[in-house]
Amino acid sequence: MTQRVCITPYEETALSDRSANTVETQNSRTSSSTESAKPAHGPFSILGVRDYRLLVLSNLATFAGYQIRNMAQAWIVLDKTDSATLMGLVNAMPGIAIISISLIGGALADRTERWQLLWRTKVIIASMSLLTAILLTADVLEWWHLIPISLMTGSMFALHNPTSQAFAVDVVGRERLVSASSLNTGISMTATIAGPSLGGALLLLGFDTAFYVLTGLYAFSAFMIFRVRTRHVPVPSGRNMFTDIRLGIGYSYRQPLIRALLIIGTSAIFMGMMQPAIPVKVKDILGLGEVGYGVMLGLSGVGALIGSFLLFAFSNKIRKGYLLIFAMLMLNFSTAIFAIAPDIVTAGIAMTMQGLAFASWMISVPVLLQTTASEEMRGRVMSLYFMTVLTHQLGWLIGGAGIEAIGIEATLFIGIAGSLVVAGSAILFTPALRKAN
Numbered sequence: 001m002t003q004r005v006c007i008t009p010y011e012e013t014a015l016s017d018r019s020a021n022t023v024e025t026q027n028s029r030t031s032s033s034t035e036s037a038k039p040a041h042g043p044f045s046i047l048g049v050r051d052y053r054l055l056v057l058s059n060l061a062t063f064a065g066y067q068i069r070n071m072a073q074a075w076i077v078l079d080k081t082d083s084a085t086l087m088g089l090v091n092a093m094p095g096i097a098i099i100s101i102s103l104i105g106g107a108l109a110d111r112t113e114r115w116q117l118l119w120r121t122k123v124i125i126a127s128m129s130l131l132t133a134i135l136l137t138a139d140v141l142e143w144w145h146l147i148p149i150s151l152m153t154g155s156m157f158a159l160h161n162p163t164s165q166a167f168a169v170d171v172v173g174r175e176r177l178v179s180a181s182s183l184n185t186g187i188s189m190t191a192t193i194a195g196p197s198l199g200g201a202l203l204l205l206g207f208d209t210a211f212y213v214l215t216g217l218y219a220f221s222a223f224m225i226f227r228v229r230t231r232h233v234p235v236p237s238g239r240n241m242f243t244d245i246r247l248g249i250g251y252s253y254r255q256p257l258i259r260a261l262l263i264i265g266t267s268a269i270f271m272g273m274m275q276p277a278i279p280v281k282v283k284d285i286l287g288l289g290e291v292g293y294g295v296m297l298g299l300s301g302v303g304a305l306i307g308s309f310l311l312f313a314f315s316n317k318i319r320k321g322y323l324l325i326f327a328m329l330m331l332n333f334s335t336a337i338f339a340i341a342p343d344i345v346t347a348g349i350a351m352t353m354q355g356l357a358f359a360s361w362m363i364s365v366p367v368l369l370q371t372t373a374s375e376e377m378r379g380r381v382m383s384l385y386f387m388t389v390l391t392h393q394l395g396w397l398i399g400g401a402g403i404e405a406i407g408i409e410a411t412l413f414i415g416i417a418g419s420l421v422v423a424g425s426a427i428l429f430t431p432a433l434r435k436a437n
Contacts, residue, residue: 046180051171051228058224059164062122065217068199069129071297072210073150074279075203075290077143088276088400090146095272095393097154098386102162106383107244109163110376118167119225121160126218128153133211154393162383169370169378171230200294248380257372258381260430261365264324265388267423272395273415274335274354277408285408286344299348303355311363321427321436323364328423330357332416339412365389368436 046052070091077087108117128149135141172180202210252258282293311318330353338350366385373381395415402411427433 046172046176049172051230052180054224054228055168055171058122058221058228061217061221061224064198065129065214065221067297067301068202068210068214068217069153070275071199071279071293072203072207072214073146074276075293076141076207077146078279078283080143084276084280084400084403085397086143086400087279088396088398090143090150091275092393092395092397093147093150094154094157095390095396097151098158098161098390098393101155101158102383102387102390103245103248103380104241104383105159105386106162106248106380107241108159109166109379109383110244111241113231114163114167114170115225115228115231117159117163119222121156121163122218122222122225125153125156125160126215126222128156129211129215129218133208133215136206136208136211158383158386161386162379165366165370165382165385166379167230171228198294200289200291203290244380248377248384251374251377252381252384255372256430257432257436258369260426260433261369262384262388263426264328264365264423265385266391267328267419268389269391269395269398270415270419270422271331271335272392273399273402273411274338275392275396276400276403277338277412278351280403281338281341281347281408286347288344292344296348296351299351300355300358303352303357304359305355307356307359308363311360319435319437320364320368321434323360324368324433324436325427327357327360327364328419328427330354331361332419335412335416339409 074087074091077090078084081087132141132146132149135145168180198213199210202213252262278296279293282288282296286292288296311323334350334353334357337353338347341347341350366382369381369385370378399411399415402414
């Protein structure tokens with residue numbers, strides 16, 4: 001069984017007088033975050049944890065960068081090719097990479113020092129953004145150049161995402177995980193509001209400008225993680241990586257709640273079919289430009305921000321199973337409203353509702369997974385989660401092709417039906433999920 005040495009900064013005063021070197025070598029504490037974390041009173045007390053503040057700032061920059069990259073990349077391809085299919089193909093590439101190697105990322109998260117893996121992957125992601133910016137400045141970028149760049153970016157996120165989720169528990173402990181996830185999502189949703197609107201304005205200044213700013217955001221994110229003091233040093237299990245991956249898959253399958261949550265995660269592919277519909281509807285039906293696209297995405301961020309802060313305030317009073325059912329129903333209802341929306345007001349309301357539901361979904365599912373999974377398996381379980389939920393990126397490809405073939409409304413209603421069947425079946429046949437708290 002894998003054990004770990006975890007140096008955690010719950011008592012910031014005690015740690016503030018120690019150098020990073022001393023913390024890592026001489027004064028490390030051999031204990032689980034779950035055992036050492038003592039939750040303080042008040043939901044905002046978690047901000048007293050120094051490393052959590054740095055983690056939040058890092059995630060804020062990463063999420064803003066993700067929003068800018070997604071919208072800028074989609075708009076560039078749509079502008080150059082006028083093809084929803086090619087736009088969907090390019091934006092599906094990160095998801096393909098993540099799905100392909102996410103299990104390796106999860107195994108690495110359980111076998112390696114998480115802090116090292118986090119800041120190094122962020123540096124490589126920043127370098128891919130810088131490469132894109134340089135190609136745009138030199139006026140030599142073709143739409144297909146974005147395919148290998150997106151694959152490399154997605155590969156790094158495949159290593160980064162499960163590591164980041166597992167590292168959050170190292171920093172705050174299981175007792176404060178719901179509060180940490182809710183507040184972190186709320187702060188990230190601030191980036192969802194500002195990111196797309198900023199991205200739209202940056203695209204007006206120049207496509208390359210958007211990617212230079214994106215490079216700066218990812219570099220800042222890496223720097224914030226570099227300053228974190230928490231360390232996770234696992235003791236080798238004696239097994240090879242592929243044995244660990246196989247054990248992680250078997251463990252997840254045998255746990256009914258984890259299995260159901262992962263099945264629900266695959267319904268993200270149907271939610272992803274909504275993504276290519278947004279720029280196409282904004283440009284071709286509503287007659288808006290880059291800024292309008294950014295504002296529409298920003299409205300989704302407003303809804304997500306409201307939802308995440310409500311959950312942050314009332315997290316201990318809401319059953320996570322009921323929250324997940326609410327999120328699934330509202331996501332599909334808001335998608336239906338957007339599909340038939342005749343004007344910008346109706347479309348904006350639908351986007352705000354979708355953001356509210358999305359925040360509920362993105363908090364309830366990973367929190368349930370992290371609190372259910374054992375310490376030894378947490379990284380691998382979270383890699384399976386990202387492998388399933390990142391089918392959302394494949395929705396770009398399916399949705400883009402569907403929009404060109406049968407139109408926005410028909411494509412989105414097919415996605416709604418698929419989502420209800422997959423997620424609804426998992427909820428219906430798993431009583432433990434409905435009762436989950």
